[in-house]
Amino acid sequence: MTEVLVLYYSRGGSVARLARQIARGIGEVDGVQARLRTVPPVAAVTQTAAPPVPEDGAPYVESRDLVECAGLVLGSPTRFGNMAAPVKHWLDGLGAEWASGTLVGKPAAVFTSTATQHGGQESTLLTMMVPLLHHGCVILGIPYTEPTLSSTRGGGTPYGASHVAGAQDDPQPSEDEAKLARALGRRVAELVAKVSR
Numbered sequence: 210m211t212e213v214l215v216l217y218y219s220r221g222g223s224v225a226r227l228a229r230q231i232a233r234g235i236g237e238v239d240g241v242q243a244r245l246r247t248v249p250p251v252a253a254v255t256q257t258a259a260p261p262v263p264e265d266g267a268p269y270v271e272s273r274d275l276v277e278c279a280g281l282v283l284g285s286p287t288r289f290g291n292m293a294a295p296v297k298h299w300l301d302g303l304g305a306e307w308a309s310g311t312l313v314g315k316p317a318a319v320f321t322s323t324a325t326q327h328g329g330q331e332s333t334l335l336t337m338m339v340p341l342l343h344h345g346c347v348i349l350g351i352p353y354t355e356p357t358l359s360s361t362r363g364g365g366t367p368y369g370a371s372h373v374a375g376a377q378d379d380p381q382p383s384e385d386e387a388k389l390a391r392a393l394g395r396r397v398a399e400l401v402a403k404v405s406r
């Protein structure tokens with residue numbers, strides 16, 4: 210079975226729910242399945258570090274996940290119009306993988322969640338793509354041939370999947386957001402299936 214790594218950070222559960230929809234979309238493609246992983250939180254030296262394994266949810270990502278997976282879908286909550294520090298911290302630790310070209314030629318996509326409709330989804334998604342381009346990934350978005358992209362009143366962008374969670378961070382994606390997240394997962398998996406033949 211060819212695997213696509215769905216890697217995310219989520220504190221309130223919104224990005225985690227989108228990750229599960231993306232994983233469903235990946236699983237709709239024959240011969241491809243999702244491998245769900247999270248990045249650990251970062252802590253100042255004065256704070257307690259995270260446990261080595263999360264108490265619930267997906268396990269923490271390891272270097273071999275990047276080697277073994279044929280594609281990557283990376284998710285982060287929006288923090289001040291950008292990715293959250295734990296995701297950037299994880300990316301900043303990938304010097305060895307960059308040097309050995311671990312991700313070169315692998316299809317990749319991004320997803321996010323915000324409190325507000327215009328709170329920076331697009332800036333987060335676009336800036337998350339930049340390090341992936343340095344790693345040689347083949348970046349995919351969502352094309353307008355997905356009719357829901359033109360009708361969604363919440364999240365879902367050509368740059369990647371997204372969710373508008375509101376001020377209380379309601380983690381439940383709308384039907385349109387979930388549909389677009391599955392479409393993105395499916396799209397990455399379809400390309401992975403083609404290039405890994």
Ligand SMILES: Cc1cc2nc3c(=O)[nH]c(=O)nc-3n(C[C@H](O)[C@H](O)[C@H](O)COP(=O)(O)O)c2cc1C
Nearest residue numbers: 219220221222223224286288289290323324325328
């Ligand atoms: C420090 C901080 C910064 C945030 N910055 C933004 C922002 O720029 N725009 C926005 O709409 N929401 C912002 N949010 C809200 C989160 O993006 C939103 O609640 C998201 O759904 C959280 O995802 P999660 O439930 O997966 O952790 C911010 C939240 C925090 C804690």
